[in-house]
Amino acid sequence: MADTLKTLARLRRLEADQAKRDLAASIAQERAASRALLAAQAGLAQEARLAGHVPAAFAAWLPGASAAIRQCHANERQAAAAREAARENLATRRAALKATETLLEQRQTAARLDTERRAERIRGDRRPASEDG
Numbered sequence: 001m002a003d004t005l006k007t008l009a010r011l012r013r014l015e016a017d018q019a020k021r022d023l024a025a026s027i028a029q030e031r032a033a034s035r036a037l038l039a040a041q042a043g044l045a046q047e048a049r050l051a052g053h054v055p056a057a058f059a060a061w062l063p064g065a066s067a068a069i070r071q072c073h074a075n076e077r078q079a080a081a082a083r084e085a086a087r088e089n090l091a092t093r094r095a096a097l098k099a100t101e102t103l104l105e106q107r108q109t110a111a112r113l114d115t116e117r118r119a120e121r122i123r124g125d126r127r128p129a130s131e132d133g
Contacts, residue, residue, distance in 0.1 A: 003011065005082040005100065005104040006104065006108060007098045008100050009097070009101055009104055012096050012097035012100045012101075013094065015093045015095060015096070015097070016090070016091075016093040016094055016096075017045070018095050019086070019089050019092075019093040020090060021095075022084070022086045022090075023086040023087055023089075023090050024037060024083075025086075026079065026082045026086040027083055029082065029083075030082070030083045032079075032080035032081075033072065033075045033076040033078075034076055035112045036072050036075065036076075037069070037072035037073060037075075037076050040065070040068050040069045040072045041069060041072075043065065044066075044069060046063050047061060047062075047065065047098055048083040088098040
């Protein structure tokens, strides 16, 4: 049983490590989405400043830019949701690892105590009869 628990603990560690990598990747995606949104907003601000020179061109450009900004907002929300899901997954994986490690420690402690009790009984059986009283 201990070997099975050791194997399970190794598997849980691998899962937790993967969950950490997944969280790091989702954080990077969220940052990229935020940068894209900021760039789109900066582009809109720049075009708005220049719009005074060619208002008709700006009016034609604005719907596409607005749609791009809405898409960037949606991408950012989606990335934030993915990051939160990855964070929850990591917490779940860590809890599973901790539970497995705790169980493994309990089993190892019980086995050690059992071995100590047996050794004590063996030592007690080997005492000469005169020591018993």
